[in-house]
Amino acid sequence: MDSAFITNLILASVRMATPLIFLSLAELYSQRAGLVHIGLEGLAAIGSLVGFLVSLITGSPLLGVLAGAAVGILVNMIYAYATINLCAEQIVYGMAINIFAPALAAFIYRVYFGAGSELVQVGLMTTLSGLLGIASDNFLVRLLLDQTPMVYLAYGLVIFTAIYFNKTKSGLNYKAVGEYPKAAATLGISVVGVKYAASVICGALAGIGGAYLTTCYSTTYTDGNVAGRGFIALAAVIFGRWSAGGVLLACLFFGFCDALQIRLQVGSYGIPYQFFQMIPYIATVVVLTIIGMKKAGPKGVGKPYLREER
């Protein structure tokens, strides 16, 4: 364990935590409005594919990310309509999205590239240091500047979310919808409106989280590249106790686990690499087991809201 190992580990942790931050915030915004969403894996998959395609066609990873957000919103509107208007069970519908969106992504990929396609690669987003023309081996410079704009966006969103939910009237109203929608409605808050807004935010963030994987992390798209991050994000929200700060810490922890497994694979130590790849998943199970559930989430999560029902 030399210092290069540790520096690289920390840098990789930040990189690996970023998609999780987007996905966890997506889940947080959804759950705060009373919508538990287990379909993030699917939204991220389609976001990842569309981000990849758009960035390949236009040559601009930024446009790729925006397209990922757009398609995330679009697909999530199916979820929103079914759960908000039709009062479909949220868990079940989240599963439906998890089956539908990756199938759509795989299909579009096959149609666009044909059956026997060779590996297509795309350029990644430039880092801030690259934009500024700074090249340094200094650890702090690498940690603070050698990151894509998406990383700064993720942390900015965490700060914004923390302030929004705790310090603004609009944020408190938003949370009221997730806690007790009928009371919120009596106060003149549009419950359905907030839930739709939540679904737009959730879809966009989940799409961005997916697009991050193909515009900032890996140069190509493969089926299943989200690799359970959508579900780990769900665990991160529970682990982070439904607060923006807590979610950030949880994501950094899971990002660290992911970085650790990649680093350890390089070392190998004669152990089959798959055992290292298990680390993030086992860590998720262990962490959830240790903290237990303690019902800390919004009270109204998972329950349909019917205005006529009194």
Add this chain to the structure above:
Amino acid sequence: MKNKFVNILVPLISVLLAFVIGCIVIAVLGANPFVALQALWTGAFGSMRNVGTTLARSTPLIFTGLCACFAYRCGVFNLGGEGQFIIGAVVCCFIATRSGLEGPLAIVLCLAAGALAGGLWAAVPGVLKIYRDQNEMIISIMLNYVATLFMGVVYTNWLRDGTVPQTAPVPDATKLSRLFGLRVTTAFILAIVVGLLIYYFLFYTSKGFQLRAVGLNMTAAQFNGFAVKRYILMSFIVSGAIAGLGGSADLMGTQYRLINGYASGYGFDGVAMALIGQLHPLATILVAIFFAVLRVGSTTMQAATGVPTSVSDIIQALVIVFTVAGLAMVKLPQFKAAVAKLSARKEAA
């Protein structure tokens, strides 16, 4: 009676809608939808051989479908069918290729061990659910990834056979016998028997009734003195055992060796089938066969029209998207009121 009718009608309309959209997609891709559908049909049913392939393809799906169905009947979401299936197949592979046993005894042992392994694998989320009040969905999904990676260790290292990352096939003496010389094996019969047993258990035994009661209303079941926690754990273990049995049977029936990508997606497919079949074991079997028809048929369709096979995944996914939404819609008070108004108008006329 009317409810039952709606419960059958909604999935049927969903299938129809999904096919209509599927056809539009096929047309947009420049192929003739009717030629495509015809190819799909001949691919799945064109000859006895094709029917055998379709049924063989449906076998693992029936097992994971029943796995999801059984757990959800008790109100717990077992999304780990894939992992439990894989662990069953892995354990079966070890015994079949390494124990030196052969013949019916080995087959029975492999099936039993596969079921046991799947049950134990599913017991993890079950135990965590009842003792730590943990989210069983996340845990069971995480264990899917662990199981898939573990299978990777097995076929790239421990049981690797030659240069290609795969295990040796199970010995001929442990391969399940084919039916009428077709690709479908006794594993299919086993799947149907399991489905019938579950059906009998759920609807004709008092334990099955209690399990369903727990699934419908946990609090009420608790007040009635049902051992809710025991049922939850039991449903997890049985559900995992079904998937594990399926993994074992599929390995000895059609797959023969562990390779990269094996069983990928079977778990979520199982959940989809159970939901479309509305948690009825026999309906789940039918949906599984329907899914297999799409998969087998789409290969022929791809050859005939050039439309990628993954269009069948889209159709499947649309069926679940529409079915779940449709079933929710018919339960809405507005919908019920509209139906009541319509039938009142009919009576008046």
